[in-house]
Amino acid sequence: MSDLAKLGIWDDPAIFDALSGYLDVAENRRPAKFRIAATVAAGLDPAAESEDALWAELERLTPLFLARWRAIRAGARLPPASDGPSLLELCRELAYRMLGHCNFCPWNCRVDRVGGAKFGACKLASGSRVSSHFHHMGEELFYRGTEGSGTIFFTSCNMRGAFCQNGDISTDKDNGEETDPRTLASMAWTLRREGCHNINWVGGEVVIHLHASLTLSPSWAATSRRRRRSWLAQVRRRPTASGSSTTSPRQLFLTERSTHRCSGTATSS
Numbered sequence: 001m002s003d004l005a006k007l008g009i010w011d012d013p014a015i016f017d018a019l020s021g022y023l024d025v026a027e028n029r030r031p032a033k034f035r036i037a038a039t040v041a042a043g044l045d046p047a048a049e050s051e052d053a054l055w056a057e058l059e060r061l062t063p064l065f066l067a068r069w070r071a072i073r074a075g076a077r078l079p080p081a082s083d084g085p086s087l088l089e090l091c092r093e094l095a096y097r098m099l100g101h102c103n104f105c106p107w108n109c110r111v112d113r114v115g116g117a118k119f120g121a122c123k124l125a126s127g128s129r130v131s132s133h134f135h136h137m138g139e140e141l142f143y144r145g146t147e148g149s150g151t152i153f154f155t156s157c158n159m160r161g162a163f164c165q166n167g168d169i170s171t172d173k174d175n176g177e178e179t180d181p182r183t184l185a186s187m188a189w190t191l192r193r194e195g196c197h198n199i200n201w202v203g204g205e206v207v208i209h210l211h212a213s214l215t216l217s218p219s220w221a222a223t224s225r226r227r228r229r230s231w232l233a234q235v236r237r238r239p240t241a242s243g244s245s246t247t248s249p250r251q252l253f254l255t256e257r258s259t260h261r262c263s264g265t266a267t268s269s
């Protein structure tokens with residue numbers, strides 16, 4: 001049992017009932033939802049179908065996903081990852097289709113963030129920028145635990161809060177550094193390897209980075225070496241906003257050491 005699970009807060013029945021699923025994932029006793037989604041086979045090739053067909057397939061697969069998720073919460077084992085396209089890949093493809101007429105959030109701007117000629121309320125094109133990433137010891141106790149919450153701060157926001165406590169990074173879309181999904185995966189993997197209890201995407205409101213987070217999610221959803229290779233090949237084909245070249249898997253996931261860390265930041269999400 002880790003030090004997170006030893007905290008006295010879990011003795012409170014209300015907290016335990018509400019967050020026991022999170023604790024199971026944090027302790028690696030249960031898989032995160034994105035790993036379950038990777039086991040649900042899609043009945044089509046996401047890259048070859050219309051957006052309407054993708055939405056219809058999402059409708060069909062959602063009850064299957066929920067049934068599998070409930071079964072796993074009740075103790076069932078995680079099935080093997082799908083051999084072909086999965087619900088996770090379907091969601092990733094849908095996110096990129098939506099990015100071309102962005103309606104990620106209620107602003108419903110309908111701008112083409114891939115083309116980037118016109119911005120919506122969040123002022124972002126397809127690239128995501130990260131201000132800092134670090135072990136956050138200022139989050140609520142069940143998130144920060146003893147090793148911290150692995151917090152990755154995106155810049156920009158769609159909410160325009162006048163009194164935002166993170167206004168220095170959420171109101172300036174050019175703050176931080178442009179970060180492609182592979183580097184985001186490296187940050188998350190490094191924080192987790194360093195002992196963080198969770199990965200905490202904050203900013204700014206993070207749904208505006210939905211496409212980036214869905215692209216990095218398959219990194220470890222697929223447990224087989226073959227699927228990891230397949231995922232990396234797909235990500236390599238996906239053009240980055242900066243047009244940068246590919247990076248080796250070893251560079252991506254094992255050696256990136258938080259060079260942008262900002263240990264003095266004391267904000268919370």
Ligand code: SF4
Pocket residue numbers: 102103104105106107108109110111113119120121122123124158207208
């Ligand atoms: S994510 Fe940005 S561009 Fe898309 S709807 Fe929201 S504010 Fe508009």
